[in-house]
Amino acid sequence: MGKALKVTAVALAVAWDAALTWVDETYPAVVDAHYGLFSTLTILAIAYTIFAIGWAASPRSERRNRAPFLGY
Amino acid sequence: MYPSGQILYYIPLGDIVPYISTINAVILALLLAVLALPIFSNTDIYVEVDHKIPRIKAKIVMPREDKIKAALALGSTMAAAGVVTTGDVFNFTLFLSLLGICNMGLIGTTVGDEFALECAFNYGLMCLIAGLPLFGGAALILAGTGTLSLHQLMHMPPGAGGWAMEYGKILLTAGVVGEAGVGPFYAVKVDSFRRIWGRYAFVIHLTTLLTFSRYLEILASLP
Amino acid sequence: MIVIDTFVGVTEAFLVGSIYLGLHRKIMARIQRRPGPPIIQELLHTLKFLFKEGYAPITSAEFLYWMVPVFNVIVWSSAVTIAAVYRGNLLPFFAFYAAYKVLSHGAGVSSGSTYTKIGGVRHAIMPAGELALACSLISAYFVTGHMDVSGILAWEKTHGALWRYIPFSTLAFFTLLWIDSPHSPLDPSKGYDIVEGYLTEYPGFLRSLMYTSEAIKYFCELWVFQAVFLGISDPVVHMFVMGGLTAILATLCALTPILTPYQAVGVHVTVAGLMFLDTLVPKPWI
Numbered sequence: 001m002g003k004a005l006k007v008t009a010v011a012l013a014v015a016w017d018a019a020l021t022w023v024d025e026t027y028p029a030v031v032d033a034h035y036g037l038f039s040t041l042t043i044l045a046i047a048y049t050i051f052a053i054g055w056a057a058s059p060r061s062e063r064r065n066r067a068p069f070l071g072y
Numbered sequence: 073m074y075p076s077g078q079i080l081y082y083i084p085l086g087d088i089v090p091y092i093s094t095i096n097a098v099i100l101a102l103l104l105a106v107l108a109l110p111i112f113s114n115t116d117i118y119v120e121v122d123h124k125i126p127r128i129k130a131k132i133v134m135p136r137e138d139k140i141k142a143a144l145a146l147g148s149t150m151a152a153a154g155v156v157t158t159g160d161v162f163n164f165t166l167f168l169s170l171l172g173i174c175n176m177g178l179i180g181t182t183v184g185d186e187f188a189l190e191c192a193f194n195y196g197l198m199c200l201i202a203g204l205p206l207f208g209g210a211a212l213i214l215a216g217t218g219t220l221s222l223h224q225l226m227h228m229p230p231g232a233g234g235w236a237m238e239y240g241k242i243l244l245t246a247g248v249v250g251e252a253g254v255g256p257f258y259a260v261k262v263d264s265f266r267r268i269w270g271r272y273a274f275v276i277h278l279t280t281l282l283t284f285s286r287y288l289e290i291l292a293s294l295p
Numbered sequence: 296m297i298v299i300d301t302f303v304g305v306t307e308a309f310l311v312g313s314i315y316l317g318l319h320r321k322i323m324a325r326i327q328r329r330p331g332p333p334i335i336q337e338l339l340h341t342l343k344f345l346f347k348e349g350y351a352p353i354t355s356a357e358f359l360y361w362m363v364p365v366f367n368v369i370v371w372s373s374a375v376t377i378a379a380v381y382r383g384n385l386l387p388f389f390a391f392y393a394a395y396k397v398l399s400h401g402a403g404v405s406s407g408s409t410y411t412k413i414g415g416v417r418h419a420i421m422p423a424g425e426l427a428l429a430c431s432l433i434s435a436y437f438v439t440g441h442m443d444v445s446g447i448l449a450w451e452k453t454h455g456a457l458w459r460y461i462p463f464s465t466l467a468f469f470t471l472l473w474i475d476s477p478h479s480p481l482d483p484s485k486g487y488d489i490v491e492g493y494l495t496e497y498p499g500f501l502r503s504l505m506y507t508s509e510a511i512k513y514f515c516e517l518w519v520f521q522a523v524f525l526g527i528s529d530p531v532v533h534m535f536v537m538g539g540l541t542a543i544l545a546t547l548c549a550l551t552p553i554l555t556p557y558q559a560v561g562v563h564v565t566v567a568g569l570m571f572l573d574t575l576v577p578k579p580w581i
Contacts, residue, residue: 017302024298031297036094039376042301047368050345050507054500058348066352077384098373098387102394106366109401113356254426262420265400271356274401277419281393284426289386292436 006056013052016045082159089159089223095289100156103282107149110271140181145275148174152279156286161213161220164290165206165247171283172199172251175276179264191264198257202250209244212236213294228295241294248287252280304380305372305511308518311534312510313338315517315541319476322545341506349499354407363402364497364504370394371511379518382444385432388519392429395512396422399484399493402505406496414492417484420556421474424563428471431464431570435523444522451526458524459580463569465524470566472516474559476544480551481559517541 020042024031031038077094154167180192214220216233253261265273317334324331351360374391377383403415436442438460439450451457458465474481484492497505517537521527
């Protein structure tokens with residue numbers, strides 16, 4: 001779980017978003033013909049981008065054995 | 073505009089003619105995607121707190137019980153997929169009954185738990201009672217219009233079928249509400265969730281709710 | 296322009312939803328004689344949590360636990376894209392709503408804490424009534440003959456707003472908005488007796504994703520209500536009416552005590568049952 005993985009995750013997210021935007025700008029007819037596919041890909045891209053940014057930007061610590069909240 | 077969206081694909085399966093429209097595709101994708109979550113995760117370990125003696129109890133489902141439950145969950149999923157893609161009102165009611173039976177089995181096979189058995193009994197009673205208006209509604213739709221195929225029903229003019237159609241729709245709604253545990257009949261389904269935690273409750277909940285959303289599409293496409 | 300429209304629409308839904316959730320909180324605080332946080336607090340909260348650590352407790356079912364926030368964002372982004380951005384068919388809205396309820400149940404059962412489990416079970420009880428309330432959109436289809444938002448809006452342009460034709464269905468959908476606003480008396484899964492319900496165990500950026508989906512959901516439901524029942528298509532008017540609705544919802548939420556689960560579902564089903572009055576009661580104003 002090093003820095004490389006985090007950078008890869010964010011780079012993938014950025015590449016995904018950029019590729020979709022590029023296709024949309026360059027070949028609007030193709031995108032309109034397959035609107036279902038491209039809407040799905042866009043929505044997945046949004047969810048993945050937020051998740052990847054959150055996962056990569058947040059710190060890691062030793063919390064693996066944390067018990068759940070059992071009351072005050 | 074036709075309420076079910078565009079029909080994308082007809083599944084070749086005799087004269088039942090299941091189909092995938094844009095709405096069906098969304099519901100089916102949601103069903104399969106959300107169902108993948110409990111398959112890959114073990115939700116059957118949980119903690120309970122005894123406030124007098126602080127300690128953690130862990131419960132793990134036994135393998136034998138797990139096997140039969142997995143089979144029933146598979147049946148429930150197949151029935152839900154059938155409900156979502158079917159192109160025939162009678163098949164819709166059949167798959168819905170199968171769904172009810174599988175879900176009842178999922179609750180009832182909990183080993184060594186009387187409360188779960190009682191819940192399964194209540195749920196079974198509800199499914200049994202709801203079966204009558206469910207099939208009766210389908211029969212009345214057939215009586216009114218002469219067909220049960222959704223592909224023909226959705227192209228009929230409004231008002232076709234007369235009173236039999238209207239009464240059939242009301243009965244069919246009552247049946248679906250009973251089988252899927254919506255509306256005033258929720259208690260029998262949800263009481264069992266207090267006892268069978270974990271992935272099988274998740275499957276029951278998912279299949280019944282998505283079935284109901286498919287029913288709304290059928291209701292909108294009836295004349 | 297589908298990709299860019301979707302990006303812009305979802306971002307707008309998130310920002311506007313967050314701001315109006317903040318307004319909701321502010322109005323509730325003022326009614327209860329507290330100063331309350333600033334209006335952008337919900338937005339700041341979401342952004343702050345995005346950069347905090349997310350981790351799973353030892354008893355959790357990890358895959359389900361990590362995926363529920365992601366799926367929540369996917370579900371509500373899809374709903375807002377289909378309904379508000381493309382003004383498409385309303386039938387998937389039910390499926391998305393049902394999936395959201397199932398995912399909340401999954402969030403509850405996945406962590407292993409008893410508090411989240413009770414929250415999850417309460418979330419499993421609720422849709423019994425809430426789906427019945429969401430059926431008010433079907434009444435819109437029976438009146439207008441259109442299931443897509445653009446068709447309904449075109450119908451309303453010539454015939455007038457739909458709430459005059461189906462007032463009880465409008466009431467039912469407004470009740471759904473009331474249930475889904477924060478601190479609602481009709482949603483016991485947000486009661487403080489179970490800490491934070493299914494959200495109790497979600498730390499860090501996972502919680503941020505949950506807040507994001509909540510904001511998008513709030514925007515989406517208010518948008519559908521305005522478009523379908525009030526017949527509003529202008530974006531600026533949308534913003535103003537959304538503020539007004541938020542004020543009404545906040546007032547209702549601030550002044551009412553919370554109900555128990557079965558009482559709450561009783562109220563939902565009663566209001567949903569009133570929808571049948573739409574066909575019986577004569578409407579002299581049409």
